[in-house]
Amino acid sequence: MSARSRHWGAAPDRPALALRNLSKVFGDVPAVDGVDLEVRQGEFITLLGPSGSGKTTTLRMIAGFTLQSGGTIEIDGVDMGHVPPYRRDVGMVFQNYALFPHMTAAENIAFPLQMRRVGRPEIKRRVADALGLVKLEGLGQRYPRQLSGGQQQRIAFARAVVFNPRLLLMDEPLGALDKKLREALQLEVMHISRQLGATVVYVTHDQDEALVMSDRIAIFSRGRIEQLGTGEDLYERPASLFVADFIGESNILRGRFEPAGDGGWLVRDPWRWQVGAAAAARASLEGGSAAALVVRPERLRIVGVDAGPGLATGVNAVDAIVRDVLYLGSMRKFELVLPDGNAAVVRQQRGGGGHEGRAGDRVRLTWAVDDGVLVADPHG
Amino acid sequence: MTDSWRQPRRLLLLALGALTVFFLMAPTLVVVPMSVTASNALTFPPEGFSTRWYEKMLTDPQWSSGFVNSAQVAFLTAVLATVLGTLAALGTVRGRFPGKSAVNALVLSPLIVPVIIIAIGMFSLFVRWKISGSIAGLVLAHTALAVPFVVINVATSLRTIDRNLELAAMNLGADPVRTFRRVTLPLILPGVLAGGLFAFITSWDEVVVSIFLTTARFRTLPVEMWEQVRQVVDPTVAAVATTLLAVTTSLLLLVLVVRRQAPAR
Numbered sequence: 001m002s003a004r005s006r007h008w009g010a011a012p013d014r015p016a017l018a019l020r021n022l023s024k025v026f027g028d029v030p031a032v033d034g035v036d037l038e039v040r041q042g043e044f045i046t047l048l049g050p051s052g053s054g055k056t057t058t059l060r061m062i063a064g065f066t067l068q069s070g071g072t073i074e075i076d077g078v079d080m081g082h083v084p085p086y087r088r089d090v091g092m093v094f095q096n097y098a099l100f101p102h103m104t105a106a107e108n109i110a111f112p113l114q115m116r117r118v119g120r121p122e123i124k125r126r127v128a129d130a131l132g133l134v135k136l137e138g139l140g141q142r143y144p145r146q147l148s149g150g151q152q153q154r155i156a157f158a159r160a161v162v163f164n165p166r167l168l169l170m171d172e173p174l175g176a177l178d179k180k181l182r183e184a185l186q187l188e189v190m191h192i193s194r195q196l197g198a199t200v201v202y203v204t205h206d207q208d209e210a211l212v213m214s215d216r217i218a219i220f221s222r223g224r225i226e227q228l229g230t231g232e233d234l235y236e237r238p239a240s241l242f243v244a245d246f247i248g249e250s251n252i253l254r255g256r257f258e259p260a261g262d263g264g265w266l267v268r269d270p271w272r273w274q275v276g277a278a279a280a281a282r283a284s285l286e287g288g289s290a291a292a293l294v295v296r297p298e299r300l301r302i303v304g305v306d307a308g309p310g311l312a313t314g315v316n317a318v319d320a321i322v323r324d325v326l327y328l329g330s331m332r333k334f335e336l337v338l339p340d341g342n343a344a345v346v347r348q349q350r351g352g353g354g355h356e357g358r359a360g361d362r363v364r365l366t367w368a369v370d371d372g373v374l375v376a377d378p379h380g
Numbered sequence: 381m382t383d384s385w386r387q388p389r390r391l392l393l394l395a396l397g398a399l400t401v402f403f404l405m406a407p408t409l410v411v412v413p414m415s416v417t418a419s420n421a422l423t424f425p426p427e428g429f430s431t432r433w434y435e436k437m438l439t440d441p442q443w444s445s446g447f448v449n450s451a452q453v454a455f456l457t458a459v460l461a462t463v464l465g466t467l468a469a470l471g472t473v474r475g476r477f478p479g480k481s482a483v484n485a486l487v488l489s490p491l492i493v494p495v496i497i498i499a500i501g502m503f504s505l506f507v508r509w510k511i512s513g514s515i516a517g518l519v520l521a522h523t524a525l526a527v528p529f530v531v532i533n534v535a536t537s538l539r540t541i542d543r544n545l546e547l548a549a550m551n552l553g554a555d556p557v558r559t560f561r562r563v564t565l566p567l568i569l570p571g572v573l574a575g576g577l578f579a580f581i582t583s584w585d586e587v588v589v590s591i592f593l594t595t596a597r598f599r600t601l602p603v604e605m606w607e608q609v610r611q612v613v614d615p616t617v618a619a620v621a622t623t624l625l626a627v628t629t630s631l632l633l634l635v636l637v638v639r640r641q642a643p644a645r
Contacts, residue, residue: 065547085550086559098548102566111562115553159552 014077016041016199017062017167022071023223024057031057033223034071039167039201044193046202046210049220050246055203058220059169062201064088076166086115091160092169095176097152099144105155106131106140112163130158133192150181157189161196168193170202174209186212207247211235219243235296237282241375244294251300251344253318254377257283257291266293266374268340273316274369283374290377297347299371302334302357303364317366320344322357336365408625415618422613433619443620446604453515453600454583457522461579464523465530466572470560472531473538488528495588498525503592513595521593522583529582530575537571538564573638577631584631585624 017039024032032054039045047055060066062073064085073080080088091112099108109130113123131137134154144152153173160168173189174182190213193200204210210217211231219226219234219242227239238244244252255268262277264287273293285291305319320336334346334357346365357363410424418428437443471477472484490498502521503512511517545567549559565572587602594603601620608617 063547063551065551084555085547086553086555088551089553090551092548092551094544094548096542096544098542098544100545100549100563111549111554112552115558163553 014041015039015074016043016076017201018072018074018077019058019062020072020074022058022061022073023069024054024061024066025069030223032061032068035223035225037218037225037228039199042197042199044190044200044202044213044215046204046214046217047220048204048207048210048217048246049226051205053220054223055205055220056171059092059171059201059203062167063090063092063169089163089165090167090169091163091165093153093156093160093171093173095172097144097149097156099152099156099159101144104141104143105136105147108144108155109140109159109162112159116163126162130162133161134158134188149177150185153177153185157192161192161198164196166199168198168200170200172204173202175204175206182209183212189213211247219246221246237373238294238375239282241292241294241377241379244292244373244375249297249345249347251295251297251346252342253293253295253338254340254342255291255293257285257287257289257374259287263369266291271318271339273318273372274314275372275374276370278370279372279374283376285374285376290379292375292377294373294375295367295371297333297345298349299367300344300346300365301367302346302348303366305362305364314369315366316369316372317364319362319364322359322361322363324359325357336363411618411621411625415615415622417615417618420615422615422618433615436616437619437623440616442599442604443601443616446599446601447623449515449598450584450601453518453522454580456515456519457526457583458576458580460519460523461526461530461582462572462576465527465575465579466534466568468527469531469534469538473535487531490525491528495525499589499592502589506593512593513598515598518590518593518600519583521589522586523579525586525589526579526582529578530572533571533575533578534568537568541567570638574635577635577638581628581631585628 015038017037019035019037022032022035022037023030035054035058037045047058049055057066061068062075062080064080064083075088075090099105100111103111106127109127110123113126118126127140128137131140134157136151136154136158139147139151144155147155156173160170170189174185177185186209202210202213214231216228216230217234218228221242227234227243229237234243234247238247238250241252244250253266253268253273255266255271255273257275257280258265258267259280263280264275266273266275275293283291303317318338320338322334322336324335326333326335331350332348334348336344336346338344344365413426414422414424415433416429416431417423417426417433418430419426468487472480472487498521502524506512506517506521509517511520541564545563546559549563550556554562585602586600587606590600590603591606594600599607601624605617605620608614
């Protein structure tokens with residue numbers, strides 16, 4: 001076993017990080033309220049949520065900067081209950097970089113190795129390796145103030161991985177950078193983490209960033225994990241109205257659920273829409289409960305109102321009025337109003353052969369039954 | 381239109397400012413020409429030019445021992461006050477404990493309590509402890525007076541450094557002591573040095589407490605001046621005053637330079 005895999009990649013059967021019923025109360029306001037999460041070795045997991053949802057507080061508890069009010073944190077199977085931050089062996093990248101201004105880039109990267117009493121020649125070698133890893137060879141003698149924001153963030157990243165920590169924590173590390181640089185660094189961080197086999201816990205409020213980088217995403221809302229899954233899980237099969245609304249654009253049809261056979265119907269007079277068996281099973285709602293059907297904008301088709309009763313089985317429909325048609329280059333975006341006054345969005349690929357609706361047209365929206373996701377409607 | 385209306389007001393303001401500066405500086409600076417007088421009396425304006433009072437200051441054992449005593453006391457005070465004041469600032473800025481604001485007020489109280497009261501209190505206590513009239517006693521007394529300056533300077537520095545830097549250091553494996561030595565101290569060093577220089581100056585020209593705690597055999601420079609002025613009015617006092625002034629002014633300029641050296645963030 002090489003020195004590098006001492007932590008990373010070791011014991012693949014044991015979770016790299018396990019949070020059990022973790023909570024944090026500030027005064028009497030719960031910031032984190034019973035979070036359970038297991039992160040596998042080498043996994044890239046993102047905590048995603050609006051500000052104040054508890055994701056950063058969770059990260060700070062993992063780092064040991066904040067003591068939890070309840071629950072446990074295990075890293076590599078070891079309880080971190082009374083382990084101070086400097087003995088947790090966890091690397092962290094801060095949003096504002098937190099590079100030591102009185103040390104050069106190379107001295108910053110050498111710092112965690114010096115703290116671990118690594119010998120001088122090895123420090124020199126590993127600092128050079130780390131600078132190469134983030135493609136900043138030759139800039140080691142610069143002070144942080146002589147580096148651009150993107151370069152500073154690379155140094156911060158190199159400093160956090162140079163000692164092969166058991167976990168790499170990142171707190172909105174790209175938040176202060178402009179869009180283009182951010183997208184380039186997203187891929188770079190992802191590739192380097194994978195190359196090192198690092199287990200990463202990444203915090204962001206940018207859903208595109210989360211979708212691009214993560215193996216799995218934990219959606220945070222009001223101190224709890226609302227849903228945990230791959231980006232595809234969250235987008236295609238949101239488990240709640242909050243997730244459907246938070247990730248991507250959604251069309252939401254509200255009504256009452258009525259079971260029938262394996263599937264059922266969502267009823268809202270005079271309309272009723274069929275619910276697929278898989279969707280009904282996942283939601284497992286009682287008959288008559290308030291529910292919503294979620295359909296993604298690219299799953300909807302626009303047809304003429306006169307397409308009428310000849311609809312194929314396995315297809316749902318609802319009428320709408322086109323309010324705006326937006327040309328977005330590779331696609332066309334329709335903004336519509338549903339009969340209940342709610343907004344709807346349809347995205348159509350160019351050349352997809354859809355209806356050429358114009359503002360003010362009455363149209364019919366159709367979608368395959370299996371493209372509808374059923375969720376409970378807490379406000380219904 | 382407005383400019384011509386403003387012009388006289390500007391001039392008036394300038395004149396008022398100049399007058400204030402003159403009023404503040406003149407009594408201090410008047411000793412400089414007085415110290416180079418050729419006459420035997422402390423007079424203004426001086427008569428002729430001579431450096432003999434400086435020669436006398438350097439050769440007279442009473443003056444030179446006062447100079448050495450003052451420098452010793454001020455140096456030891458600066459060291460002690462810097463260490464204690466830095467620790468106090470760390471505690472009151474970073475620490476979280478009940479009665480923190482009371483402790484802070486207590487540490488800063490020598491700035492507010494009349495010096496004469498401190499002097500009388502220390503005198504009666506130090507006599508009982510038998511450290512009156514010794515270097516140790518005077519250093520302790522001056523340290524109490526100087527600590528607030530260190531605390532204020534260091535606390536200001538501490539508040540301006542990014543707390544995340546200390547968290548980052550701990551995250552990277554530095555225990556609290558090493559975090560302080562490698563990260564916090566280098567970043568607050570300009571504040572610590574400025575505080576130390578202020579502590580030195582505080583002791584260097586302190587006279588009230590010193591009068592109580594010194595004896596004929598152990599006198600600091602300001603006390604010696606005080607004694608001399610009361611007995612003989614000899615221009616050597618002006619030479620000594622000019623020297624004191626030069627030292628204090630250079631130290632204050634040094635403080636300004638040190639503060640400029642704050643690491644760019």
